[in-house]
Amino acid sequence: MSGATELVVDVEAISDGVILRPKGDVDMARSPALRTKLTAALKGNPARLVLDLSEVPYMDSSGLATLIEALQTTRKNKIKFIVCNLLPRVRSILEIARLTTVFTVVENRDEALKA
Amino acid sequence: MNEPHIHMRILSRPELMAPVRAMLCELASRAGLNETECGHIALSIDEALTNIIRHGYKNDFDSHIWISVWELENPKGVRIQMDDLAPHVELEKLKGRELDDIRPGGLGVHLIHSLMDSVHFSKRPEGGMRLVVEKFHAHVAANLHAHVKHNSQA
Structure with missing residues (x-):
């Protein structure tokens, strides 16, 4: 588990949209940074x-x-939202919260670009 | 109850959650719990701290939270107690939302109940709330759950 306070989020433009790649734990301290990046992208x-x-x-x-x-x-805005490359602990929390079927979750980036 | 192995007071600051869960993970590992179990403890404590800071202290980041930890020998596991001085909450309100109701928030208590082997909220007579959670090594927990199920069916 990473201990840095700041959450770095890489942003990459693709032909039909954008890829966000956060780096580090996403908890109460760092989720606002992810929210800011997601809001900007949307x-x-x-x-x-x-x-x-x-x-x-x-x-x-x-x-x-x-x-x-x-x-x-x-x-609401008819945007394709795809989540990929889940590590075990993150996949586990999505499963416990029964969210794996609510989100479009794919294995990797290639699949995410085709989904 | 014996003296806790660790007793500490932290400020209600979100940036302290990462070091606290890392420390508890390390302690749980030392107590014989496996990596998955340690991960469950870390997430549960994280959720409890989030609830205290956000809902109990209304994002006042200079309030106090007391954390006590016991390593349990027989059966192997850990007990973690978290105390605060936030206003009392009616215990029946401390339930997670229905998972079919997809919306942000309300998942924390559900996750704590899902991940820990025992969960007990109470009102502290001196003010504030107390949460005591326990997590046991897998085969012990399986036996415990089977015992509870057997008794509830009897």
Whole structure:
């Protein structure tokens, strides 16, 4: 589990949207930074928003709440929202909260770009 | 109850959650719990701290939270007690939301109940709330759950 307070989020433009790749734990201290990046990405009204969680070893319910907020916005604006590269602990919390079927979750980035 | 192995007071600051859960993970590992079990403890404590800071202290980041930890020998596991000075909450309100109701928030208490083997909220007579959770090593927990199920069916 990473201990830094700041959450770094890489942003990459793709042909039909954007990929966000947060780096580090997403908890109460850091979920606001992810929310800010997601909100900014959604303001551009992309056709596709990919959240690559390959560098998020840990997420709590604050992080889940941030994802659900983004999901609600994407549904309202007909934006494809795809989550990929879940590490075991993050996949586990999504499963416990029964959210794996609510989000479009795919294995990797290639699948996310085709979904 | 014996003296806790660890007793500490922290400020109600979100940035302290990462070091607290790392410390509890390490202690749980030392007590013989496996990596998954340690992860469950870390997440549960994280959720409890989030609830205290956000709902109990209304995001006042200079309030106090007391954490006590016991390593349990027989059966192997850990007991963690978290005390605060937030206003009392009616115990029946401390339930997670229905999971089919997809919306942000309300998952913390559900996660704590899902991940820990015992969960007990109470009002502290001196003010504030207390949460005591226990997590046991897997085969002990399986026996415990089977015992509870057997008794409830009897």
